[in-house]
Each structure stands twice: as C-alpha cells, then as structure tokens.
Amino acid sequence: MTADLRAFPITTKWPALHPERLQLYSLPTPNGVKVSIMLEECGLPYEAHQVSFETGDQLSPEFLSLNPNNKIPAILDPDGPGGAPLPLFESGAILIYLADKTGRLLAREGAARYQTIQWLMFQMGGIGPMFGQLGFFHKFAGREYEDKRPRDRYVAESRRLLGVLDRHLAGRDWIMGEAYTIADIATFPWVRNLIGYYGAGELVGFAEFTQVQRALDAFLARPAVQRGLAIP
Incomplete structure (x- = not known):
C-alpha cells in the first residue's frame, strides 16, 4: 500500500508525483549530493525536488516543517521504520539511515561500523565547516575583507585536515581500506568542491x-557518483 504523504506540509509545495518513492529535497551542493550519490549507489527509487536558495525555498514554512534548521538535504521516506513515513534531515544522519535501510556501505555491527561513523563525523565536524568557511573567505563576500587573517586561519586548518586524510589514505583504497563506505560519500564531494567550485586548490x-x-579521482569515476552529482 502506498503511504499517504499528504499529512506532510512539504508535499503541498513539492507534490509527490511518485509517493511510493523516497522523496529527496536538495540541491547539488557538497552536502546535498551526499544523499543523491548514496541513493544512486544503493539503487533505491526516489523522487528529487529542487530547493532553490535564490527564491528562499529553504525558508518557506513547508520546508521548515520538514527541517526546522532550514538546510538541505532532507528526505521523506514513505516506507520508514515499521512501515510509517519518516522525515529526516542532516546529511550524516540520512547517510546512516539509508545505509542501515539497504544494508550497504556501512557495516551492520562491530568495529568497522563505528570506525566508519568516526570518519563520517570527521567530515561533518571538520572538513565540511572548515572548507565551507574557506570558500566564503576565498570565493564569496569574505574575499573583499582587507584583513586576511580569517582566510589564512581556514587555509591552515584545511591544509591540516587534508594532511590527516592524506596520511590515512596511504596504503588504502578508500577511507576504510578496501571497502567503499558512507565515509567516502561524505568526504569527497567536499574535496571536489574545495578545488573546483571554490577554486582553492593552489x-x-x-x-x-x-x-x-588519487582517491578523489577514483570516487569521481564511479557511475553512481557521476549521476548523483547532477541531482536535482
């Protein structure tokens, strides 16, 4: 039986043409593509809806009803735990949920599970915020500031984080070794953005x-990654 999603106000602004599918509300930002890539890797049917920052969609009452923190991505899964619809925000939480739902890209138990989550948190707490601040001070409004100390602080911290990641990847195919996981899906879109969109490679x-x-190149060569980067 198809879940009735009409009880969720977000579906009034973004109607579900396929209410039996997982609903994704996102943009192709580093955080946004984490979820679209994960969905493509797992093969879960989903319907993508674009949340336009230009028109302030993320501040609309409908979007805030799903994510009160007004950030993308967010999902509405009609087939959540116990068969009830599940609304969920925060990209890291969504990655863990989708991994557990499908049994893919995150160990079910044991040390490998927690070590993968540890590197996911490394991205969420370090790489994402630091690379994002560097982008602000290098590409956006912050570049006009005469005082370059804030920018230089984020440059130094971004270099430090890249060094941590680089040393860890030595002798490993992926962050968790031979296994490709949600830690990679979380991390490499941010690395791509740092040297691409932000233009901060040099x-x-x-x-x-x-x-x-090396690992970034391997990540970008994956067909599911290439599809996920273009959604929505």
Missing part, C-alpha cells in the same frame, strides 16, 4: 596531497 597546496587526489 591556496591550500592541494598538489601535495597525492593520496587524496
């Missing part, structure tokens, strides 16, 4: 981090 000396570049 600023952070990215050429020094050869292991990160």
Whole structure:
C-alpha cells in the first residue's frame, strides 16, 4: 500500500508525483549530493525536488516543517521504520539511515561500523565547516575583507585536515581500506568542491596531497557518483 504523504506540509509545495518513492529535497551542493550519490549507489527509487536558495525555498514554512534548521538535504521516506513515513534531515544522519535501510556501505555491527561513523563525523565536524568557511573567505563576500587573517586561519586548518586524510589514505583504497563506505560519500564531494567550485586548490597546496587526489579521482569515476552529482 502506498503511504499517504499528504499529512506532510512539504508535499503541498513539492507534490509527490511518485509517493511510493523516497522523496529527496536538495540541491547539488557538497552536502546535498551526499544523499543523491548514496541513493544512486544503493539503487533505491526516489523522487528529487529542487530547493532553490535564490527564491528562499529553504525558508518557506513547508520546508521548515520538514527541517526546522532550514538546510538541505532532507528526505521523506514513505516506507520508514515499521512501515510509517519518516522525515529526516542532516546529511550524516540520512547517510546512516539509508545505509542501515539497504544494508550497504556501512557495516551492520562491530568495529568497522563505528570506525566508519568516526570518519563520517570527521567530515561533518571538520572538513565540511572548515572548507565551507574557506570558500566564503576565498570565493564569496569574505574575499573583499582587507584583513586576511580569517582566510589564512581556514587555509591552515584545511591544509591540516587534508594532511590527516592524506596520511590515512596511504596504503588504502578508500577511507576504510578496501571497502567503499558512507565515509567516502561524505568526504569527497567536499574535496571536489574545495578545488573546483571554490577554486582553492593552489591556496591550500592541494598538489601535495597525492593520496587524496588519487582517491578523489577514483570516487569521481564511479557511475553512481557521476549521476548523483547532477541531482536535482
């Protein structure tokens, strides 16, 4: 039986043409594509809805009813735990949920599960915020500031984080070794954004981090990643 999603106000602004599918509300930002890539990797049927920052969609009452923190991505799964619809926000939480739902890209139990989550948290608490701040001070309004100390602080911290990742990847295919996991899905869109959209590769000396570049290339070569990067 198809779940009735009409009780969720977000579906009045973004009607579900396929209410039996997982509903994704997102944009192709580093955080947004984490979820679309995960969905593509897992093969779960889903319906994508674009949340336009230009028109303030993320501040609309309908979107806030799903994510009171007004950030993308967010999902509405009509087939959540116990068969009831599940609304969920925060990209890291969504990755864990989808991994557990499908039994893919995250160990069900044991040390590998918690070590994968540890590296997911490394991205959520370090790489994402620091790379994002560097992007602000290098590409956006912050670049007009005469005082370059804030920018330089984030450059130094971004370099430090890249160094941590580079040393960890030495001798490993992926963050967790041979296994490709949600830790990779969380991390490499941010690395791609740092050297691509933000144009900060030279600023952070990215050429020094050869292991990160190797793993990034392998990540971007995956067909599911290529599909997920273009959604919605």
